Amino acid sequence: MIDWITIFSNAAQELISPTTAAYALAALGLAIHFGYTGLLNFGQAGFMALGAYGYAISTLSFGFPVWAAVLVAIGASVIFALILGIPTLRLRADYLAIVTIAAAEILRLIFTTNTFDAITGSATGLQGYKTGLAALNPIPPGTYGFGPFTYNAFDWWIRIVGWTLVVLFALLTWLIMRSPWGRVIKGIREDEDAVRALGKNVYSYKMQSLILGGVYGTFAGMIFIMPRAVVPANYQTSLTFFIYAILLLGGAATIFGPIVGSMIFWVLLSFFSGFVARAVEVGWFPFMTQVQAGQLRFILVGIAIMLIVIFRPQGIFGNKKELAFVK
């Protein structure tokens, strides 16, 4: 018999998991790029990888305290954004898409290669960088919570840090998007030549947007590695596409969209994988092996994205008039 309680409680845990927070933050950064500015950044995984490795390497190899490690990660992604943006932001939007997808892959391969094994840990990655953050934990050791939401002190601590960051960045996004700066940014999304003709330095605004959204991605990368190790295989292109799926699910030019989208995405993903795995176990899908069942959830994600694009192009929170894929 299928253990529904376990499936549901595993799914419910994803609601507040640090991974969900990390994806929400990365999607919020992408909302600034794609939803508000119209920049097709397909390299958000690269910004996340820089956050993860920037934090882990400066902690492990250089023994930096938490604040310094965070600054190193931010610095790395600002430089990355500049390298991506300087040659491409003057060109048409598609070029940025090509360059970002390639640059994120280059980063992942650099982190994977054996040449830098001493620093990056190559394919096996890095671990043991959590002591700094754990030392800041004000919660006394023990186990807290109820039902499925029962965690130890460190697990609660990374959830609190993760979601606090999400709230702060959502607030920041809300503030800047209702300001004249946000107005220029949205104008650029509509027609950058018109904005240029009104005396705004479009290139500089696009660069600011690219850096800002990238920094969101970096913070997402740092939250992402708190419940797990740093492994280069996590930063594949598919990570960027999952974040796009979350963004489109919630609504590209919205603040709540990426956050709620991330919750829905992870709860559903966990539910599907739990359900399919158990169903195969009890023989409901005799044509399927356990390995195949593991992949089925990604097929379902793909179908879900297609359905959103076709039937609700503005996402859950989006205003149909304000943003759709096809203009």
Added chain:
Amino acid sequence: MSSNVTPTAKPVKSTGLHVGEAEPGVRKVDPILTADGVKRTFGGLTAVDVDHVEIPRGAITALIGPNGAGKTTFFNLLTGFDKPDEGKWEFDGRSLAHVPAYRVARMGLIRTFQLTKALGLLTVMDNMKLGAKGQTGESLFRSILPFVWRKQEDEIEAKAEELLVRFKLDAKKEDYAASLSGGQRKLLEMARALMSDPTLVMLDEPMAGVNPALTQSLLDHILDLKSQGMTVLFVEHDMHMVRHIADWVIVMAEGRIVAEGDPHTVMEDPAVIDAYLGAHHDTDLGATDTENVEVLKELIDDEQ
């Protein structure tokens, strides 16, 4: 299109703008914009090759010419949206060579586009506010602190409101610009350009696609700009409009300036007739170019 539309009041024409004989490249008494040897080629095609031209200050100048004459390219070159292969051009005594488009706009030279660029998914009001210059809140760091830019924002909003009333778009201010009609978008684009208090307004085909009812108010608005001390340079195909509101006409053909003068004399220039109909317009070539014949008919009608 607008053969029976005339501005409500007979416009006051500015005269005495030039020095000496009215010929291509004639010197002006008080030029606001001058171009020297501006040349732009696309592959083997020379789109613009202007030896010398001066735009008179405080007047309405029309830039006319048959399709493909290089009018829009010339506009793009002057406003920094395109770079010429060679040449010098100055606005108010300041060189515009290698100046990016946004800086040209900040100098007070604002343009509109042939294909209207209303920012569709912004409200009409946001479109207007975007036009204002020197906004504190447009800096990323200051944008987080609303109290820093709130006061300026209110001033900008009041100004935008005033302009929208003038352009009869105030009822639409909360609507997305995408919901406006083609003519209303032209009005919005012009109103938005005025938010920055420009000294020279360059309008690329302001009448294209505008219905006759709105043509009237657009013409009045353009005349208004002049009475407020702005200089206007516009590209237009509608000869009636040119005749009624322009103080000076510059005719381009095949990238060059072939004639200049006040609207009444320039139309009689043989070079203008050649430009529109070709040098062999009196020999029967069989098929005729209907659009150019249209234009000439309008000219002849107007003369009578």
